[in-house]
Amino acid sequence: MYKEKLKSIRDEKEITQEIIAKHLGIHKGLYSQYETEYSIIPLKHLITICDYFKVSMDYILNFSQTNNYNKLNMEMNKTKTGTRLKEFRKSQKLTQEKLAEILNTTHSVIADYERGRYLIATPFLYTICKNYHISADYMLGFKD
Numbered sequence: 001m002y003k004e005k006l007k008s009i010r011d012e013k014e015i016t017q018e019i020i021a022k023h024l025g026i027h028k029g030l031y032s033q034y035e036t037e038y039s040i041i042p043l044k045h046l047i048t049i050c051d052y053f054k055v056s057m058d059y060i061l062n063f064s065q066t067n068n069y070n071k072l073n074m075e076m077n078k079t080k081t082g083t084r085l086k087e088f089r090k091s092q093k094l095t096q097e098k099l100a101e102i103l104n105t106t107h108s109v110i111a112d113y114e115r116g117r118y119l120i121a122t123p124f125l126y127t128i129c130k131n132y133h134i135s136a137d138y139m140l141g142f143k144d
Helices: 003-013 017-024 028-035 044-052 078-091 098-102 107-114 122-133
Strands: none
Touching: 003 028, 003 044, 017 028, 017 044, 017 098, 044 122, 078 107, 078 122, 098 107
């Protein structure tokens, strides 16, 4: 998903895992687990890393080989993400139940994402974007 990019970007910038972990406010061991995908990195940390290294979400998730980072729009917005998730779902003629089934979750989780109560989980965002060829930067409201 993102482990190759996380490591290569960090190595390219000659930044240690300790420095990134400190920037995220976590222990180095946890960051190491993110970089190896032993633990799934929460979207809020992935966004912080994108901003820190000035790379787009699509680039870090390997959806694009071109880095289209836009500092002005790199802000977490659960409501905008929820709206875009709902628009996507409707454009694909999927019910909340069907999308939940595809993502192996519950209808109420999808409803909470769409209402902007919670930010979508990293694996769910990745699955949607990869399977439906949608920009993660767009889904998160970083670009129009």
